[in-house]
Amino acid sequence: MNPSRRSADLGAPAAGHAGTDLAGDIAGVRQRNLFWAALVLLLSIGAVTWYFVNDSQLRLIEYKALNLAEVVARHATAARSAYADHAVSKLDRDGTGSASANYLAERGNVPLPAQFLKLVGERASTESGGLYRYRPLSKWNLGAGQELRDDFQRWAWARLEAQDRAAPTGPIAWQSAWRIEQVDGERTLRFLRADPASSASCVQCHNAIERLDTTRASRVAAGVAPGKQWSQHQLLGALEVQVPLAPVEALAAEQRRVVILAVIGLTLGGLLCLGLLVKVGTDRSRALTQDLAWRAAHDDLTGLANRPEFQRRLQTALAASKTAGRRHSLMFLDLDQFKVVNDTCGHRAGDELLRQIGTALRSHLRAGDTLARLGGDEFGVLLVDCPLDDGRGVADKLLGCVANHRFLWRERVFELGVSIGLVEVGADACGVADLMSAADIACYAAKEAGRNRVRVFQSSDAELARRREDLGWGERILAALASGRMALAVQTARPLHERLAVRSYQELLLRMYAEDGTPVPTANVIAAGERYQMMPSRIDRWVLQTACEHVRTGRLRADAEHIVAINISGASLADEAFLHHACETVRASGIDPRGLCFEVTETAAIGNFLQASAFIRALKALGCRFALDDFGSGLSSFSYLKNLPVDFLKLDGAFVRDIVSDPVDRAMVGAIHAIGRALGIPTIAEWVETDAIRDAVQALGIDYAQGYGIERPRLVSLPSGLDADVVEGKGRERTSGAAATTVSAGLD
Incomplete structure (x- = not known):
């Protein structure tokens, strides 16, 4: 066939097909453009979603890592402080050991608080499963592994030092230093939190160590200026916490891949919903954190600030x-x-x-x-x-x-x-x-x-x-108890008649001394102890434990014929915890409980009658005895006396000291003794300062006499760290020139 013919035969149809093809080409171009536009939109949405998911996760990872680092640092220093306050202090107080750097080679000793913190850090870092690592460090610590060893530590320490002050008047608001670095090939949050000298005892300990010749020599050998001395609240050390981010980032990367696959398979609306869900999740986490932060700063009951x-x-x-x-x-x-x-x-x-x-x-x-x-x-x-x-x-x-x-x-x-x-x-x-x-x-x-x-x-x-x-009295009393400047004196009440079952009644009196050996007025100590609720928890417990120890070691004789009397405050009388402690102490001491007598004042007994009755019966069940002190000072005494199972009546000294010259006082003493005789309770006259007073109370039939005219108080043992001549000399200075009745009145 002629080629031109073929062309002619195909001419018309070709024109129609050309229009269709052109329309198809245009539609194809549009579809391709729409496809590419949709693809670009899809990729853009995916990229944007990827960016926001990635950014929010990175921020969340950093936020959580910082929170974890802060919590670990706070808990570590809190553990160290609790260890120092409760474990080390108790060892020092009990005298059974102390904290020492060479504790492994010393029997009965335990690590220093700084060593304890290091040991806890090593164990916690090992057992956390790679979640975190922490260790204490300091520019001033030359121990292995605790000095500043790399750029971050030196950089972070410098930032902390810039916040330090030469003579701080209170705690410094430290700002921790942190940054993210590669550690052993891993992205890791490195966080350094200040560990200042928070207590005076800590400052004294470190300053004393710095003055040692061995420390000075090690400073010189390390190129560090020796003789550093700290003040309270100054920068002493720091705690570095490392939080590896790789495990969390790996999980985050996997989640991002899943998100992208979901983006490809879902519609724009689905992708937007997914992004919204991610944002909601992040907001919820932050809202939860904010809620926890709010709770940490507010009172749960009222919603007010705490x-x-x-x-x-x-x-x-x-x-x-x-x-x-x-x-x-x-x-x-x-x-x-x-x-x-x-x-x-x-x-x-x-x-x-x-x-x-x-x-x-x-x-x-x-x-x-x-x-x-x-x-x-x-x-x-x-x-x-x-x-x-x-x-x-x-x-x-x-x-x-x-x-x-x-x-x-x-x-x-x-x-x-x-x-x-x-x-x-x-x-x-x-x-x-x-x-x-x-x-x-x-x-x-x-x-x-x-x-x-x-x-x-x-x-x-x-x-x-x-x-x-x-307000300083509470601290003074605690310091005296901790340093051994509390002591017990004994003053004996002597029998005035033969054939009395008890041959000596030994009352223990509290004594407190200042650091220079000057005696502190007992009335002030008792008043402060009662005001700050220290009688049941500290003072009366110490008196009871010390009295039992004196009896156990033979410094005091206590049996059925020789009584050791201990004064108990009204607060302790109404304290169930003190009653339990008293019973356990008497049982554990191994001494004859018949030789112990607890003195309670009439005012305290009547004011806490039900508690006093329960207290007396509980200890009498063990064999202990009780004396009602200052009897006669309350008008309701006689009606309560028959319901209190006491073993001795101690007459209020205010009636006794003028008994020779005042017929009313003499009649009162005689009446109280008559009631005691009727109830079968021996009577003890206090403030017997002269022979004339002793003769007068003896003539009235009183069973025992106590006061400077009978025996002056004497210390059972010297306070710790004070010389006998100093204590006696200071005591004479305070009492010289004072009337005997005035001195005696301040003893009980």
Whole structure:
């Protein structure tokens, strides 16, 4: 066939096909363009989704790693502090051992707190399954593995040193240093947290070590200047926490691959939903973290700020006062009659009352002010940029708010009051602890002055200054107990007649000495111990344990004919824990319980009659005896006496000392002895200072006499670390020139 023909035959159809092909080509181009556009859109969505998923996961990984590092560091230093406070201190206090760097070669000794922290770090790092590693380090520690060894440690240490201060007046708000590096081929978060000298004992220990010749020599050999001396709160060491990110990042990478595969297979809406879910998950995690952070800074019951958060805000306000001259007001509030509601209606009512009071107080404060529950029925208020005069006005409003509040509980209505202590936060304030103490003192003064009032703390106020000084008594007593400057003296009551079953009644008297050997007035020690609730938990326990030890070692004789008498406070008399401790101590001592007598004052016994009766019966069941001290000082004594199973009556010395010249006192002593004789209870006259008084009480038939006219008190054993001549000399200085009755009156 002719080629031209073929062309002619195909001409018309070719034109139609050409139009179709052109349309098809256009459609194909559009489809291809749409495909590529969809592909580009899909890839863009995938890339964007990948980016946001990857970024959020990396941020979350860093965030969690930082949280983990902070928690590990805090728990590690807390473990070290608990070890030092409870384990090492108890060994030192018991004298059974001590903390030593060479503890492995020394029997009975334990590691130093720093060594303990290192050991815990090694064990925790091994057993965490690679989750984290931590170790203590310091520029000043030349021990193997604890010095600054690499660039990060030197860089991070320099950042911590830049925050240190030459003479800090309080804790420093340290900012930890961290960054992510390659460690052994792994991306790892390296976190360095300051470990300052938090306690005076820690500072003394490290400063003493720095002064050793061996330490100075090692410093010189290492090229470090010797003789470093720290102050409390200065940078002493640090804790490095390493958190490998590879396990978490591997899991995150796998999750990202799954996400991309899902993106390819799902629609745009599905991809957007997936991205939304990822974002929701991240937000939920952050919301949970924020919720935990909120709970850590607030009181669960009232929703108000708690004590740590309140102190943090007070620290911020104080810093603003010092740098910008701003003035604020700080208040302590203590509810009056809260215990009545709690005791009569139960704890649920007390909790509801605290919630209502918190809401009522909050309504009278500005948005920028802080209201916190500090514990129990105590609240704290921080008024920002509020001078003292304006703060007094707010305090009066809060006073009226509580006074006008009516608490209704099951058809019972309660009226309340509040005692408020107010102090100004200015540039001259020493620190948070001093401010809190001043507000507490002012609040206590308001309560003692009659409750339901405001007391403003002024440094010139003599009464508040005295109360502030009194706060140091608790620390002085604890220091005396820890250093062995507490001792027991004994004063014997002698029998005045023959054929008495007990031949000697030996009363133990508490003595406390200052560091220079000066005796501290016992009345002050007892008053402070009672105020700070130290009698049941510290002082009376120490007295009982020491008395049993003296008897066990033969320093005191205690049997059925020779009594050792121990004074017990009213607080201990009503304390179930002390009763349990007393019973266990007597049993464990192995001594004859018939030789122990517990003296309780008439006032304490009658004021806690049910508890006193239970206390006496429990210890008498072991064989111990009891004496009712200062008998006759209360008008209700006689009606209670027949229901208290006591073994001795000690007549109040106020009746005895003037018995020779005062017929009324002589009649009172005779009447009390007659009652004791009728009940079969031997009587003991106190404050027998002269032969004439002894003859008078003997003529009345009193069974025993005690006082300077019979025997002066003598120490059973010397206080630890004090010379006998120093103690006796100081004692003579304090008592020289004083009347015998005055001295004796201060002994019991």
